[in-house]
Amino acid sequence: NAGVMQNPRHLVRRRGQEARLRCSPMKGHSHVYWYRQLPEEGLKFMVYLQKENIIDESGMPKERFSAEFPKEGPSILRIQQVVRGDSAAYFCASSPSQPNEQFFGPGTRLTVL
Amino acid sequence: GQQLNQSPQSMFIQEGEDVSMNCTSSSIFNTWLWYKQDPGEGPVLLIALYKAGELTSNGRLTAQFGITRKDSFLNISASIPSDVGIYFCAGPTFLQGAQKLVFGQGTRLTINP
Numbered sequence: 001n002a003g004v005m006q007n008p009r010h011l012v013r014r015r016g017q018e019a020r021l022r023c024s025p026m027k028g029h030s031h032v033y034w035y036r037q038l039p040e041e042g043l044k045f046m047v048y049l050q051k052e053n054i055i056d057e058s059g060m061p062k063e064r065f066s067a068e069f070p071k072e073g074p075s076i077l078r079i080q081q082v083v084r085g086d087s088a089a090y091f092c093a094s095s096p097s098q099p100n101e102q103f104f105g106p107g108t109r110l111t112v113l
Numbered sequence: 114g115q116q117l118n119q120s121p122q123s124m125f126i127q128e129g130e131d132v133s134m135n136c137t138s139s140s141i142f143n144t145w146l147w148y149k150q151d152p153g154e155g156p157v158l159l160i161a162l163y164k165a166g167e168l169t170s171n172g173r174l175t176a177q178f179g180i181t182r183k184d185s186f187l188n189i190s191a192s193i194p195s196d197v198g199i200y201f202c203a204g205p206t207f208l209q210g211a212q213k214l215v216f217g218q219g220t221r222l223t224i225n226p
Binding site: 004006033035041042043044045048056059091093101102103104105106107109 | 146148153154155156157158161201212213214215216217218219
């Protein structure tokens, strides 16, 4: 029973490029959450999605950031025109119908040069 | 919004010692979750608490859901080197009909050889 999978594990981008982060939830989980973690800090909620729906995007910056969870395939977090301040670890979590217990992937570490 | 405060922020102990850490909030939580994060990895769920006063164990780990529902404690007995990492408390919040996890800032555990 594979856990939450994220790829790539490490991503390097130059300022102005686009970053695409992928997340495949655990089998049977239909709820996906994205979090951002800066060094020495806790995790900050960004967005909560179910299949084909954004449920809560209150933690996501209004510009340059978008997320989707299509009917088929992984959830995608997309950051356009990246800036140095976007450098962080981005974690995806998934949960079954009971959303209290969220299981996390290994994260994608984004470095913007 | 709801915030979780963890203490201590860091701990330096000898192998074999017991560890205690706590998490407090000014708001009531109906669920408390404790996660551990190893360097370069995603958080792993250790213990979930669902009822005020509940005491739950997972091996050498014991966590308690405070009676006031505004705090939780995590204890580790007879620490070993693999206990090193960052421990986060988390609780679900409901806003606008959607749920997300709020995380504390973490307690960093270091074990001296």
